[in-house]
Amino acid sequence: xxxxxxxxxxxxxxxxxxxxxxxxxxxxxxxxxxxxxxxxxxxxxxxxxxxxxxxxxxxxxxxxxxxxxxxxxxxxxxxxxxxxxxxxxxxxxxxxxxxxxxxxxxxxxxxxxxxxxxxxxxxxxxxxxxxxxxxxxxxxxxxxxxxxxxxxxxxxxxxxxxxxxxxxxxxxxxxxxxxxxxxxxxxxxxxxxxxxxxxxxxxxxxxxxxxxxxxxxxxxxxxxxxxxxxxxxxxxxxxxxxxxxxxxxxxxxxxxxxxxxxxxxxxxxxxxxxxxxxxxxxxxxxxxxxxxxxxxxxxxxxxxxxxxxxxxxxxxxxxxxxxxxxxxxxxxxxxxxxxxxxxxxxxxxxxxxxxxxxxxxxxxxxxxxxxxxxxxxxxxxxxxxxxxxxxxxxxxxxxxxxxxxxxxxxxxxxxxxxxxxxxxxxxxxxxxxxxxxxxxxxxxxxxxxxxxxxx
Amino acid sequence: xxxxxxxxxxxxxxxxxxxxxxxxxxxxxxxxxxxxxxxxxxxxxxxxxxxxxxxxxxxxxxxxxxxxxxxxxxxxxxxxxxxxxxxxxxxxxxxxxxxxxxxxxxxxxxxxxxxxxxxxxxxxxxxxxxxxxxxxxxxxxxxxxxxxxxxxxxxxxxxxxxxxxxxxxxxxxxxxx
Numbered sequence: 001x002x003x004x005x006x007x008x009x010x011x012x013x014x015x016x017x018x019x020x021x022x023x024x025x026x027x028x029x030x031x032x033x034x035x036x037x038x039x040x041x042x043x044x045x046x047x048x049x050x051x052x053x054x055x056x057x058x059x060x061x062x063x064x065x066x067x068x069x070x071x072x073x074x075x076x077x078x079x080x081x082x083x084x085x086x087x088x089x090x091x092x093x094x095x096x097x098x099x100x101x102x103x104x105x106x107x108x109x110x111x112x113x114x115x116x117x118x119x120x121x122x123x124x125x126x127x128x129x130x131x132x133x134x135x136x137x138x139x140x141x142x143x144x145x146x147x148x149x150x151x152x153x154x155x156x157x158x159x160x161x162x163x164x165x166x167x168x169x170x171x172x173x174x175x176x177x178x179x180x181x182x183x184x185x186x187x188x189x190x191x192x193x194x195x196x197x198x199x200x201x202x203x204x205x206x207x208x209x210x211x212x213x214x215x216x217x218x219x220x221x222x223x224x225x226x227x228x229x230x231x232x233x234x235x236x237x238x239x240x241x242x243x244x245x246x247x248x249x250x251x252x253x254x255x256x257x258x259x260x261x262x263x264x265x266x267x268x269x270x271x272x273x274x275x276x277x278x279x280x281x282x283x284x285x286x287x288x289x290x291x292x293x294x295x296x297x298x299x300x301x302x303x304x305x306x307x308x309x310x311x312x313x314x315x316x317x318x319x320x321x322x323x324x325x326x327x328x329x330x331x332x333x334x335x336x337x338x339x340x341x342x343x344x345x346x347x348x349x350x351x352x353x354x355x356x357x358x359x360x361x362x363x364x365x366x367x368x369x370x371x372x373x374x375x376x377x378x379x380x381x382x383x384x385x386x387x388x389x390x391x392x393x394x395x396x397x398x399x400x401x402x403x404x405x406x407x408x409x410x411x412x413x414x415x416x417x418x419x420x421x422x423x424x425x426x427x428x429x430x431x432x433x434x435x436x437x438x439x440x441x442x443x444x445x446x447x448x449x450x451x452x453x454x455x
Numbered sequence: 456x457x458x459x460x461x462x463x464x465x466x467x468x469x470x471x472x473x474x475x476x477x478x479x480x481x482x483x484x485x486x487x488x489x490x491x492x493x494x495x496x497x498x499x500x501x502x503x504x505x506x507x508x509x510x511x512x513x514x515x516x517x518x519x520x521x522x523x524x525x526x527x528x529x530x531x532x533x534x535x536x537x538x539x540x541x542x543x544x545x546x547x548x549x550x551x552x553x554x555x556x557x558x559x560x561x562x563x564x565x566x567x568x569x570x571x572x573x574x575x576x577x578x579x580x581x582x583x584x585x586x587x588x589x590x591x592x593x594x595x596x597x598x599x600x601x602x603x604x605x606x607x608x609x610x611x612x613x614x615x616x617x618x619x620x621x622x623x624x625x626x627x628x629x630x631x632x
Contacts, residue, residue, distance in 0.1 A: 017491060017591035142529065151529040155538065155548040163552060167559040174566055181575065182589065186491070189586040205570075206579030209589050211501045214493040216573035219507030223565050227515075227558045234554055241551075443492035 010104055011445040013287040020445065021186055024436045027283050028187065035282065036427060043423035050417010053410045054129065062132050064410045070403040071393045075411040076126040078385040081239055081260075082267065083123035083418065084165070085381060089268020090116025091172050091232045094179075098225045104296055106440035107288045111279060112272045113176035114433070118425030119271075120169045122418035127161065129414065157241040164235045171228050178220060181207050183434040236261045243388065249326040250335075250392035253318065259311045263381060266304040266351070270377035273297050275426065277371045279435055288436050291365065298358045298370060301377065309352030330392055339404065340391045343383050350380020457625040459599035460486065461606060462584045463613035464592050468494055470617030471593035475500040477612055478595075483605060486596045489588035497593075507572070511565050518560035522553045580628045592619075599623060 011020070056064050067074050090113035097105035131137055140162050142152050152159050184204035191197040207213060240260035243251040273294065280289045319331040335344040354376050357363050364370060395402045429435070465471040471494065478485055479500055488497040526549045530536070535543035570576050588594040595618075597609055613621050 021491075021590045151534050153536065154526050154530055154552055155541075155545055160551050160555070163559070164555050167555050167562070170559065171562045174562060178566070178569070182492075185589045189583070189589045202577050205575035205577055206581035207575055207589070208581050208583045209489045209491060210487050211490075211498045211503060212487070213573045213575060214490065215498050215503050215505050216507060216569050218493050218498075219505045220565060220569045223508060223511040224562065227511075227561055230554065231558050234551065238551060238555075439492040 010107065010290070010292075011288055011441060012290055015287065015445070017442050017445075020442055021190065021438055023285070023287070024183075024434050024438050024441070025187060025190065027430065027435065028432065032431060033282070036431065039423060040427050043420040043427065046416045046420030047424060048417075048420075049413045050415075050420055053413025053417060054125075056410050057129055057414065058134055062130065064408060066405060066407040066411055068403045068405070070396070070401050071390055071405040073389050073393060074405055075407045075415060076130045077242075078382065078389050079415050079418065080123050080126035080130075081385045081389075082378075082382050083119045083126075083422075084168075084236065084239055085260075085264035085267040085385075086271045086378070087116045087119035087123060087168070087172070087268065088232060088236060088261075088264035089272045090114070090119075091168075091175070091228050092265045092268060093272060094175060095225045095229045095232060098221070099229055103444040104293055106444050107290075107293055107436050108272065108276060108297075109440070110176075110179065110433075110437045111275050111429070111435055112268075113172060113179065114429040115271060115275060115426065116172045116268075117169070117176055118422050118429075120165065120172060121425070122422050124165055124169065125418060126414075127158075127165075157238060157245055160238045161242060164231075164238045168231060168235045171224060171231055175224050175228060178217075178224075179437055179440075180433060181205050182209060182217070182439040183437065185209065186438055187434065233261055236264045239264075243392075248392045248396055249324070250315075250319075250330040250388065253315065255311060255314055255318070259315075262304055262307050262311065263384060266301070266308060267378050267381035269297055269300055269304065270374040270381070273301070273374035274371065274378070277367055277374070279430070280367075283430070283435065285436065288441060294367065294370065295364055298364045301355050301373075302358045305352060305355035305358075305377075309348075312348060312352060326397060330395070334391045334395050335387060339394070340387065343386050344391075347380050347383040347387055350376045351384060354380075457627050460584060460624060460626045461597040461599050461602065461609060462620075462622055462624060463595040463597075463610075463618040464585060464587065464620040465595065465613075465617060466592065466619050467617070468593060471595060472496045474595060474613050474616035474618065477616055478609070481608075481612070483609060484598070484601055486598045486601075487584075488596070489584065489594040491589060491591060491593070494593070505572075507565075507568065510568055511561055514564040515557050515561045518557045518564075519553055521560075522556045523549060526552060580630045582626060582628045584624065584626065 013019075015023070062076075065074060065076065090109070093105055093112040094109040097109070128134055128137055131140075139147070140152060140159065142154075181204055184200050185207035188197055188200040188204045191200060237257035237260065240256035244253060244256035246252060276289050276294060276297070280286055280294075316331050316336070319327040334340060354373060357373060358370070390405045394405055463474065465474065468490070471488070471490070475485070475488065475497055485501060488494075488501060490497055527544065530545070530549075531543045537543075583589070584596050585592065585594045595613065597606075599606055602609055610621050
């Protein structure tokens with residue numbers, strides 16, 4: 001397999017293996033750049049604010065949030081779904097492209113997986129805090145206990161969510177980590193300082209690159225890849241059932257699972273694009289993250305954007321076609337028009353219209369515009385979750401219970417905190433870990449030449 | 456006393472594969488091959504096969520059955536709850552949990568299997584004949600004692616097939632600390 005050249009060279013600059021190792025490990029050896037320190041400082045400030053907001057939440061309760069009796073789910077759930085969505089890209093990239101044997105994934109998957117792990121960690125924070133008494137969070141773990149003995153409700157999507165996210169965090173973490181083991185060995189064997197050799201030596205698990213190791217390593221990659229592909233689809237389907245199994249207008253639809261999965265991959269790919277452009281720009285890795293790579297992501301974004309647009313249109317059509325007055329009201333008087341018009345149209349414009357600009361080759365080649373579009377998509381995806389959560393809850397069947405929703409500074413603080421945490425995670429990744437999967441790039445760098453047959 | 460080994464260093468995968476093929480034709484036992492990325496032909500040449508996928512399938516099968524049994528026990532036998540008269544044995548709503556927990560179990564068990572079978576774990580002492588094997592060289596190692604009188608022939612073979620260096624050394628393991 002792997003004998004045809006479709007995309008042009010995956011690595012530019014006619015490099016040899018030694019240069020690949022040296023190029024990718026360079027950021028680990030060079031002094032920390034100033035922009036890194038400045039961004040890290042800002043991220044620390046945001047995180048500190050986030051921790052203070054968490055402190056207030058834990059000590060005073062979730063009454064400090066902007067929730068009310070009607071809108072009992074607010075920013076916490078919006079941000080949770082948003083982060084989980086972003087977290088989908090890493091696995092989607094690695095797993096689906098691994099299964100489809102797309103070699104261009106090799107320059108990008110490491111960063112995407114790192115992003116996944118950090119994003120899922122940020123996501124998990126929200127439901128944990130939303131429990132109110134976080135010190136009782138262990139109640140959700142099903143084990144024989146002294147409280148009844150009462151088991152958790154295995155029929156509840158909220159419990160499914162807990163299990164799904166735990167599994168997702170574990171599998172994305174292991175996929176990411178084990179992907180790095182051979183590269184840690186490269187760092188260890190090139191290290192000149194004893195401390196570095198010891199640290200990366202422990203991380204490398206005694207890896208040597210023998211056939212015995214590679215044989216099992218390939219087996220592990222495909223096993224994890226195969227099962228994680230199912231997991232990626234199921235995790236966000238489960239997140240969507242949190243909404244879809246309820247009877248709230250605007251939530252009770254069968255389109256939700258695919259709509260959520262595609263939306264998640266959309267925001268995740270957009271975030272991958274953002275990070276890739278940053279890595280390219282600041283670490284000068286243009287030879288590995290080539291224009292062709294970014295072009296491929298742009299094309300995927302256009303395609304997913306079309307699916308998103310279709311999903312929005314389908315929801316509106318079904319609301320009208322069902323003849324259900326509550327659904328009609330939610331979509332036509334509380335989204336397209338009404339109190340939350342801005343959020344609805346922000347979602348449509350950011351997710352369905354603006355990405356269409358990427359049809360133009362000229363725009364796809366202008367990385368500043370592509371960078372801005374990738375940020376706009378993530379903004380749009382945030383608005384999508386706002387639309388789903390807030391509009392449906394604020395005005396349901398009983399007009400006397402209608403209420404508007406406004407976040408408090410605590411909501412904003414926790415969100416800013418997770419943005420800070422995410423940035424810190426990504427920066428640490430940039431600084432201390434090989435950003436590109438060295439061994440995978442080496443295995444595909446002669447792709448297209450007749451003699452390469454390894455898979 | 457440490458074992459003596461004959462180490463061949465190759466710059467490209469093609470040279471390594473050519474040497475591997477020749478060594479196999481001559482039925483010489485290769486001790487190990489170290490490569491910076493997986494080279495299928497080298498793995499096959501070592502005659503190693505893995506039943507990892509079968510193991511993972513069995514983990515999945517038993518995990519799925521185990522989870523279903525657990526859900527049945529908790530929701531039907533031990534503490535049935537009445538949700539508006541719905542049946543306690545709600546198989547369709549057990550499916551999601553079963554899938555996810557099966558994946559969870561297969562992941563953990565596969566990681567342990569990998570660690571044990573490939574013999575990699577944190578802080579493990581390792582045998583790496585040439586450090587360039589994790590960077591840009593392909594390293595082929597023969598056991599000098601097993602080769603006996605064939606050693607010079609093998610040395611020649613590797614050089615003929617494009618080895619950039621061939622040398623002898625004593626095998627030693629390295630500690631992380």
